[in-house]
Amino acid sequence: MEVINMYEKCLNMLYERGVGLSDIAQCVIYLQRHHHPEIQEEEIIEVIKNVLKKREVQHAIITGITLDKLAESNQLHDDVLHDILIKDESLYGIDEVLAYGICNLYGSIALTNFGYIDRDKPLIIKTLNEHSHMCHTFLDDIVGAIAAAAASRIAHNA
Amino acid sequence: MEVINMYEKCLNMLYERGVGLSDIAQCVIYLQRHHHPEIQEEEIIEVIKNVLKKREVQHAIITGITLDKLAESNQLHDDVLHDILIKDESLYGIDEVLAYGICNLYGSIALTNFGYIDRDKPLIIKTLNEHSHMCHTFLDDIVGAIAAAAASRIAHNA
Amino acid sequence: MEVINMYEKCLNMLYERGVGLSDIAQCVIYLQRHHHPEIQEEEIIEVIKNVLKKREVQHAIITGITLDKLAESNQLHDDVLHDILIKDESLYGIDEVLAYGICNLYGSIALTNFGYIDRDKPLIIKTLNEHSHMCHTFLDDIVGAIAAAAASRIAHNA
Amino acid sequence: MEVINMYEKCLNMLYERGVGLSDIAQCVIYLQRHHHPEIQEEEIIEVIKNVLKKREVQHAIITGITLDKLAESNQLHDDVLHDILIKDESLYGIDEVLAYGICNLYGSIALTNFGYIDRDKPLIIKTLNEHSHMCHTFLDDIVGAIAAAAASRIAHNA
Numbered sequence: 001m002e003v004i005n006m007y008e009k010c011l012n013m014l015y016e017r018g019v020g021l022s023d024i025a026q027c028v029i030y031l032q033r034h035h036h037p038e039i040q041e042e043e044i045i046e047v048i049k050n051v052l053k054k055r056e057v058q059h060a061i062i063t064g065i066t067l068d069k070l071a072e073s074n075q076l077h078d079d080v081l082h083d084i085l086i087k088d089e090s091l092y093g094i095d096e097v098l099a100y101g102i103c104n105l106y107g108s109i110a111l112t113n114f115g116y117i118d119r120d121k122p123l124i125i126k127t128l129n130e131h132s133h134m135c136h137t138f139l140d141d142i143v144g145a146i147a148a149a150a151a152s153r154i155a156h157n158a
Numbered sequence: 159m160e161v162i163n164m165y166e167k168c169l170n171m172l173y174e175r176g177v178g179l180s181d182i183a184q185c186v187i188y189l190q191r192h193h194h195p196e197i198q199e200e201e202i203i204e205v206i207k208n209v210l211k212k213r214e215v216q217h218a219i220i221t222g223i224t225l226d227k228l229a230e231s232n233q234l235h236d237d238v239l240h241d242i243l244i245k246d247e248s249l250y251g252i253d254e255v256l257a258y259g260i261c262n263l264y265g266s267i268a269l270t271n272f273g274y275i276d277r278d279k280p281l282i283i284k285t286l287n288e289h290s291h292m293c294h295t296f297l298d299d300i301v302g303a304i305a306a307a308a309a310s311r312i313a314h315n316a
Numbered sequence: 317m318e319v320i321n322m323y324e325k326c327l328n329m330l331y332e333r334g335v336g337l338s339d340i341a342q343c344v345i346y347l348q349r350h351h352h353p354e355i356q357e358e359e360i361i362e363v364i365k366n367v368l369k370k371r372e373v374q375h376a377i378i379t380g381i382t383l384d385k386l387a388e389s390n391q392l393h394d395d396v397l398h399d400i401l402i403k404d405e406s407l408y409g410i411d412e413v414l415a416y417g418i419c420n421l422y423g424s425i426a427l428t429n430f431g432y433i434d435r436d437k438p439l440i441i442k443t444l445n446e447h448s449h450m451c452h453t454f455l456d457d458i459v460g461a462i463a464a465a466a467a468s469r470i471a472h473n474a
Numbered sequence: 475m476e477v478i479n480m481y482e483k484c485l486n487m488l489y490e491r492g493v494g495l496s497d498i499a500q501c502v503i504y505l506q507r508h509h510h511p512e513i514q515e516e517e518i519i520e521v522i523k524n525v526l527k528k529r530e531v532q533h534a535i536i537t538g539i540t541l542d543k544l545a546e547s548n549q550l551h552d553d554v555l556h557d558i559l560i561k562d563e564s565l566y567g568i569d570e571v572l573a574y575g576i577c578n579l580y581g582s583i584a585l586t587n588f589g590y591i592d593r594d595k596p597l598i599i600k601t602l603n604e605h606s607h608m609c610h611t612f613l614d615d616i617v618g619a620i621a622a623a624a625a626s627r628i629a630h631n632a
Contacts, residue, residue, distance in 0.1 A: 062236060067225075075233065097582055100255075107567055108417070116594075270434045371567070376571070379541070383541075396480070409575070
């Protein structure tokens with residue numbers, strides 16, 4: 001029951017911040033385009049849903065999005081952290097640390113997939129990075145990590 | 159300049175939350191009691207200071223303590239995350255993820271040291287855990303990670 | 317098919333090196349003694365079997381045990397690595413790196429459990445460490461990691 | 475003394491397997507081409523040398539290259555592991571686990587750099603992958619990890 005509620009809460013939080021399951025699925029397709037070009041979005045979305053049912057993934061999502069929102073509304077009560085998050089400073093690193101917390105659960109392929117998508121920043125990850133009025137310092141990495149985790153699961157199941 | 163200021167900011171944040179360099183040094187002595195019983199607090203404090211000068215360590219400190227303080231003052235604007243942090247739910251895991259972000263920089267000995275001190279909860283870590291009016295969900299793990307990192311550095315330099 | 321065969325191969329390799337499922341289960345009981353004292357060995361063994369069915373766990377087992385055996389029979393063809401493995405040098409670290417590869421798949425609780433058991437070295441882990449004619453540099457950490465992973469799974473399922 | 479000797483041993487092992495400092499430097503330049511296009515090879519080589527002086531990096535190098543050589547000469551005495559290493563099976567994962575052991579010491583930027591270069595496989599990494607008579611299952615990831623670590627150090631120092 002609690003797990004299901006947390007799952008729905010996370011889906012809602014992602015959606016409210018502009019990320020739908022289909023956006024994440026497109027990232028998975030991007031990651032798998034050379035290896036599994038035949039895979040269908042429907043199938044991928046099932047894998048993504050399973051990633052989102054993991055408790056540690058859920059905790060990363062609510063923690064990261066909460067920090068993004070507090071930065072955006074200037075309610076962190078810490079000027080230094082506020083500036084870092086608003087600017088999405090490339091040397092901050094804690095956003096990636098949270099993302100690795102997700103990827104690690106899916107093994108080494110998830111980690112390399114994340115590194116790749118985090119440098120390339122395709123699709124929704126690019127959109128999130130280009131928002132000028134919103135702070136997505138954590139969210140873009142979380143979305144990349146979920147996509148990388150799903151791609152890893154698909155590779156292992158193939 | 160920026161690095162030094164961040165360093166001083168972190169020292170102050172730790173101090174305001176009840177953690178002095180000497181408290182962390184006692185944890186390092188605890189971790190090293192069987193291996194380097196002769197090591198002096200003064201020497202350990204120099205090692206701890208060097209850990210605190212690393213940018214990723216500083217970012218973990220200000221992020222974790224900011225979350226603790228926002229939880230404590232009921233300003234996270236997310237009920238679920240608030241409840242998790244106030245209760246220091248053992249399955250939350252993101253506090254350990256941040257701590258591993260610190261330990262990883264110091265290699266595998268730092269990680270095992272952290273696991274050990276996180277289960278044993280000696281000294282200041284115990285004190286932080288027993289506070290009834292404050293939230294130290296992140297801080298206790300951060301202190302454990304800094305101590306584990308310093309102990310690892312001492313082991314490698316011995 | 318391949319996965320099942322790899323699973324049986326790993327069970328056999330562990331058994332030939334002196335580690336039975338029941339030995340690992342005792343380590344899990346040790347880790348869980350304060351949290352789930354009521355848990356039965358039978359139930360734990362099912363959890364351990366599931367850990368051993370993960371491909372990355374299997375690869376860590378066959379890689380680590382192969383290195384142990386080659387060191388033992390003086391067939392590494394590298395004197396420096398041979399000496400390190402035979403002495404189980406505490407600063408080697410690669411044995412823990414392989415163990416973390418297992419623990420990471422089970423989240424942060426697995427990592428802290430591993431750190432704890434790796435310092436305490438109870439039961440079969442102690443036995444492996446005390447062998448004078450055999451090299452168990454990798455195996456003791458692998459057993460600790462499997463136990464830590466199983467304990468984490470039990471904590472999350474509780 | 476021991477550290478210096480290990481450093482020289484690692485340089486020699488890399489060189490004997492076809493990897494010079496300049497090859498790794500080219501990978502660093504590749505990783506930094508958008509961020510620090512002005513950086514000189516000489517300067518990069520100094521950073522790489524410092525990476526190679528870390529004990530855990532040295533241990534990863536000698537362990538990985540030893541496994542590659544034993545696979546190549548059919549002396550692993552384990553058919554399953556031999557087949558995996560000779561084919562460089564993409565789902566093996568332990569080569570990446572060793573690489574992450576290096577990257578983790580240099581923080582989250584090193585990890586994303588590694589993920590990127592591991593997917594792109596430019597320069598010497600491509601050459602190593604295309605060898606038909608040699609086994610470089612571990613070496614290509616180790617070289618990528620050293621380059622990613624050096625690139626991360628350069629980013630933090632900039």
